Amino acid sequence: MASISISELKPGIKLVKDVHTPLGGLLMRKGTVLLPRDLDILRAFMIQHVEVDIGEAELRNVTKAISSANPANASDEKPADxxxxxxxxxxxxxxxxxxxxxxxxxxxxxxxxxxxxxxxxxxxxxxxxxxxxxxxxxxxxxxxxxxxxxxxxxxxxxxxxxxxxxxxxxxxxxxxxxxxxxxxxxxxxxxxxxxxxxxxxxxxxxxxxxxxxxxxxxxxxxxxxxxxxxxxxxxxxxxxxxxxxxxxxxxxxxxxxxxxxxxxxxxxxxxxxxxxxxxxxxxxxxxxxxxxxxxxxxxxxxxxxxxxxxxTEFHNGTVVRLSNGQVGEIVFTDQNHPTRPMVSVGGEIINLVQKRQLYIEEVLSSN
CATH class of the missing domain: 1.10.3210.10 (Hypothetical protein af1432)
Structure with missing residues (x-):
């Protein structure tokens, strides 16, 4: 186990301790294998360090983690579920x-x-x-x-x-x-x-x-x-x-x-x-x-x-269409703002609590 700076994190590393937002909300659970989008979320919340298990960063874990990441980023088309x-x-x-x-x-x-x-x-x-x-x-x-x-x-x-x-x-x-x-x-x-x-x-x-x-x-x-x-x-x-x-x-x-x-x-x-x-x-x-x-x-x-x-209790990874037509997936929901989660669109994290002019128009698919 090691405390590692966010700037040094790589996809595929496993968290060994829960990560909380600056206000105390649970952001990521212990045991989460970090995906590329998770690194963006940590940066968006200005998390400085996390506790990780360096031994979990083998190539097979990285491949598995990335292959399951962000199915909506490749296209703005509505998925045929x-x-x-x-x-x-x-x-x-x-x-x-x-x-x-x-x-x-x-x-x-x-x-x-x-x-x-x-x-x-x-x-x-x-x-x-x-x-x-x-x-x-x-x-x-x-x-x-x-x-x-x-x-x-x-x-x-x-x-x-x-x-x-x-x-x-x-x-x-x-x-x-x-x-x-x-x-x-x-x-x-x-x-x-x-x-x-x-x-x-x-x-x-x-x-x-x-x-x-x-x-x-x-x-x-x-x-x-x-x-x-x-x-x-x-x-x-x-x-x-x-x-x-x-x-x-x-x-x-x-x-x-x-x-x-x-x-x-x-x-x-x-x-x-x-x-x-x-x-x-x-x-x-x-x-x-x-x-x-x-x-x-x-x-x-x-x-x-x-x-x-x-x-609104959808799992992270739920694919949604925003009011501006962009398609992305829910990556984090704050219980204090359940209708305004964070949505990943093309690698960018959009915080709907801050972007009040945007909202979720439609849920396209849930996992």
Whole structure:
């Protein structure tokens, strides 16, 4: 073991001690075999010395380390990740079946009742593949903008399921949280389609009618036996704010059900990252930043923190496209700034915390 200056480091040398940033954050773990990009990161953080095992710098280690480094630097083209597409195909198929069922459900509740058992069975079938779903990276294979309401509900189901799991709720709550996401906007089935699909600003009377979807949703779910009261309250309360400024009842945080607090977050996220009739999809990273700012007084801050940290929890090496069109890979994420990691582009380390004008537009592939 030896303490060696950064200027003397070579690729292939193994760290024998954790390396921390000047502010105390973990930068690299003990046992890391240094790659060329790692040397750039150490210099970017102005690390002066590291503890290394000189004996690990054999040629075979150097070759192995370099061959696994930076797959995106050779090209700015979007990678064709056929392995990812193949892996996630079953999830996409179950997702599309659930979309079709939700379309039928919106029609059936007008004349009769919600086909809850068919929906539950299909939701459970999709959740069997939940490991292939990430809120930041999943994109429907096809989506008519007029079908936004169905995609939003299904995506909120999966994201609310994960948020319930991530936040440490009991397993029996995970599926109910998914139901809360799936049915939070079911009341829109009783809103005049001319209002629901209007491409420009609503009048005051139309806006008031739109707000009634929360009460309509509660009424639709009132006699559905497969869901609990929290699911019904999520339909009623998902537009409430913890400072009491929401609707329909202007409840404060202590009176809003936990499922409704979760759905409030996932609904905003998917509403802004899906294409809509009057607005194009926004960068999921920018949306998370807006949700973070909204958390102060509006959304549950603990749930917001959990959602952002877990959704952005990608491994180093994740390939992303920046807002200026450049393609690179994430090389370090500071837990204090999870939406603004350090990205390696063509050998240059871009710190998105410092380059505020740039942001991640899209995640292209994750490892």
């Amino acid at each position: 056929t392995a990812v597409l193949t892996k996630t195909a079953p999830f996409h198929e179950e997702y599309e079946k659930l979309i079709s069922l939700m379309k039928s459900a919106h029609q059936s509740v007008i004349a009769s009742e919600l086909p809850i058992y068919e929906l539950r069975n299909q939701l459970e079938a999709a959740i069997l593949h939940i490991k292939d779903y990430n809120p930041l990276t999943f994109v429907p294979r096809s989506m008519n903008e007029y079908d936004y309401i169905f995609h939003n509900g299904v995506l909120c189901a999966f994201s609310s399921y994960l948020l319930a799991k991530w936040s440490g709720m009991q397993q029996k709550d995970w599926m109910q949280a998914a139901f809360a996401g799936l049915f939070h906007d079911i009341g829109n089935a009783k809103v005049d389609p001319a209002i629901l699909y209007k491409p420009n600003a609503l009048t005051a009377a139309e806006a008031e009618e739109m707000r009634r979807h929360t009460a309509y949703g509660y009424q639709i779910l009132k006699n559905v036996r497969a869901v609990n009261e929290g699911v019904r309250l999520a339909a009623l309360q998902h537009h409430e704010k913890i400072d009491g400024s929401g609707y329909p009842l202007r409840l404060d945080g202590g009176k809003i059900h936990i499922y409704a607090k979760m759905v409030a977050i996932t609904d905003i996220f998917h509403a802004m990252t899906l294409n809509r009739i009057y607005r194009k999809a926004q960068s999921p990273y920018l949306v998370l930043e807006q949700i973070h700012s909204e958390a102060f007084g509006k959304l549950d801050p603990t749930l917001v923190r959990i959602f952002i940290q877990k959704a």
